[in-house]
Amino acid sequence: MKVSELGEFGLIDLLAKMAGGGDERLLIGIGDDAAAWRGDDSIQLASVDSFIEGVHFTPETTPWQDVGWKALAINLSDIAAMGGIPRYALVSLSLPDDTEVEDIAALYTGMLNLAKQYGVSIIGGDISRAPMVAISITILGSSPAQKILTRSSARPGETVAVTGKLGAAAAGMELLKSQRRLDPEADTRLKNAFLHPTPRIAEGLLLVEQGVKTAIDISDGLVADLSQIGKASQVGARIEVERVPVEPAVKTAFGERALELALSGGEDYELLFTASSEIVERLKKAASVPVTAIGEIVAGKGVSLVDKAGNPFKLEKAGWEHFDQR
Amino acid sequence: MKVSELGEFGLIDLLAKMAGGGDERLLIGIGDDAAAWRGDDSIQLASVDSFIEGVHFTPETTPWQDVGWKALAINLSDIAAMGGIPRYALVSLSLPDDTEVEDIAALYTGMLNLAKQYGVSIIGGDISRAPMVAISITILGSSPAQKILTRSSARPGETVAVTGKLGAAAAGMELLKSQRRLDPEADTRLKNAFLHPTPRIAEGLLLVEQGVKTAIDISDGLVADLSQIGKASQVGARIEVERVPVEPAVKTAFGERALELALSGGEDYELLFTASSEIVERLKKAASVPVTAIGEIVAGKGVSLVDKAGNPFKLEKAGWEHFDQR
Known part of the structure; x- marks a missing residue:
């Protein structure tokens, strides 16, 4: 009808x-x-x-x-x-x-x-x-705790951490748009990450309970969303790219591009947050999803990416923005 | 830019x-x-x-x-x-x-x-x-009074009333779409009714204060919106078309079509409500905009339009609906 x-x-x-x-x-x-x-x-x-x-x-x-x-x-x-x-x-x-x-x-x-x-x-x-x-x-x-997570409360010295694994949604979107087929399980997992994201409600509540003050959800991409925290908090951030938790199926299917998808793909809807290293350690134990420390908040501005040796890591495109200047 | x-x-x-x-x-x-x-x-x-x-x-x-x-x-x-x-x-x-x-x-x-x-x-x-x-x-x-106006509380025997004058917005829209020009004052008044509707916040609060329980704002048209009250309250309504307050500039500019615009034009954003005749009388005195009784709620269903003699009044189109069945 x-x-x-x-x-x-x-x-x-x-x-x-x-x-x-x-x-x-x-x-x-x-x-x-x-x-x-x-x-x-x-x-x-x-x-x-x-x-x-x-x-x-x-x-x-x-x-x-x-x-x-x-x-x-x-x-x-x-x-x-x-x-x-x-x-x-x-x-x-x-x-x-x-x-x-x-x-x-x-x-x-x-x-x-x-x-x-x-x-x-x-x-x-x-x-x-x-x-x-x-x-x-x-x-x-x-907010049951009368406390909320904002973008503007990050302080230099805090650890930057993230829930879950990244890159799956962007990988799933590419698979949906292409004729390429992976093995059925990986194919389903990645497409599902794009089609059926899981809002991290319980994790958000847990962050508040454990004393976290700063968070954002990853919609535009890890780097782009961390930039939002940096801008709102007037701080910079440094990410050690090897520590970023990339969804294993993305690595298998996309090889070298997996890290790029995890850093800038977006739509993972995981929580990106900053807190003391003690709080992050407590959260690793308390959360029912992986919690991974990936870098730290620094004085200054901008998000810098470094590899294991501390050398700058170059990213083609930081994230997705409406009305992007290209 | x-x-x-x-x-x-x-x-x-x-x-x-x-x-x-x-x-x-x-x-x-x-x-x-x-x-x-x-x-x-x-x-x-x-x-x-x-x-x-x-x-x-x-x-x-x-x-x-x-x-x-x-x-x-x-x-x-x-x-x-x-x-x-x-x-x-x-x-x-x-x-x-x-x-x-x-x-x-x-x-x-x-x-x-x-x-x-x-x-x-x-x-x-x-x-x-x-x-x-x-x-x-x-x-x-x-709701400061802890009481709200709904569509579902109209009862047979209640008076149907409306704030303000009707038809100006629909007339203004027609003028904006046409090359026709009225005298400047009427032209401005009608176009303004369409472009700058006034939400009847104070009047809504007054209705609650005076004991009114049933109201809707006129967006789709008087008859269509009264039908919504009738449907939600499982009652019918009868409107005496001569009592409907038509904006004078609409009568001047549109002659015989003025009543049609007032009945079905919509977008006037006046309040259409039902209440006892006593309450409506009190509101006529208390409100800073005209309040006009235009008919009554009856048992049954549907909105009937009658002229002064009680004969059925025929309306071409009752109101505006998205996805209209035509």
Whole structure:
């Protein structure tokens, strides 16, 4: 069935039914002008709206269900990078007239699968006609510890560390775009890293608990995102490239390019953080994912890359930026 | 200067500077993974992200500053329709590579002009490259009275009433699209109604204070939006078309079509509400904008239009819906 056959309100009804209720503090979810819920001291409200004009688009490498998962995952990752617990999501959808309802239902299914894993309720949003599909999600969350992770609190002498292994998402994206096939297990693992990133919510909470103050999630690439911390904190950073934890399947499949993918590929959605070496040591033991020290915060500015011998390491492209100056 | 010359982060810096700080409860505004502020009992977080692919678009009838004003106004109107006070906005921008920075600065100026009027802080957002300009705004607000206006609480026997005068926005849009010119005052008034709608925040609060439980803002059109109340409340409604308050300049300029524009034109962003006749009488005296009773809620379903003699009034098109079935 086409969206144009179901109509906007039919589609909203469908999505509201799929999103369901289930939160006893929620007063108004999908279907009113704004969402409303009981806060600690007053009713809280939230609303999102789009204002869109445009032309045409179809997703190329990502099935609709994965689009939904990923659209939500990258948002949850932002809350993880604050050391918070996500709670509510508002979803703004822009859709072409001839979008298949089944595709949007699949997209919602992907989002809801992830939302359920993290106790997130989709409480509102809006739908607009547009020339191409666009999804804008707002997440509302809170910080149980009353402490948050920011980009601006890094200090010289702190260790730079990262959760998980890097490079898999960028490798997966290249595989999805190419005709190249690896052995099935590696192929699936890398593509999945790109399609189904895992927001590091538990790890973000653990960082706060252990006294970390500074973190960012790796979306644009390790070097680019560390530069963001450096800029916000007015410090520099040095990474020893051999210490960067590269996903083994990336090394196998991409050889010498693996390190470049880990340093600048982006979309891994791991947490990049700075803390004292003692805290990083404690985290290595406490975390259920690998935690690896990869360098340190220094006075000055900029991110420098060095090899084992301390010599500068040259990187072709530091990361991904919208409106890149090329 | 082109966005591509300034770069994403340069643009974020610019917008963060324009949005400024100024809220003492705000911990993190634009520039981190999520926005954070002290709530009543815990830190609150919010984040928005876009996920967009597409093609090309340019605004036709609306200067950039007005785009910004209107994009925010339609969101504030949603909070008004809940009887709430808007507090924070998150702005998701999708922009083509060759967008002029000046245009986006103008857009932000328009938003900030309105935001300041209503004490709203823009506390976050994201920017993506896209084939056309898209703006998705999330508003966070609260209800000081701990009571909200919903769509689902209308009861048979209640009076249907509306704030302000209707039809001006739709008339203004037609004028903007045509070569037709009215006398300068009427021309400006109608175009302004379309470009610069006023969210009825104070009126929404007044409705709650006076005991109103049911409201919606008129975005799709009087009849279409009243249908939404009817559907959510499982009731019908009858409108006496002669009682509908039509903006005088619309009558002058559009003659017989004025009523149609008022009934189905939409985008007036007035509040449409239901309440006892006593409450509506009190509101007529207490409100600083006109409040007009235009019909009543009845058992059953659907919105019927009648003329003075009680005969059915036929309307060509009830309102505007995305993905309309035509």
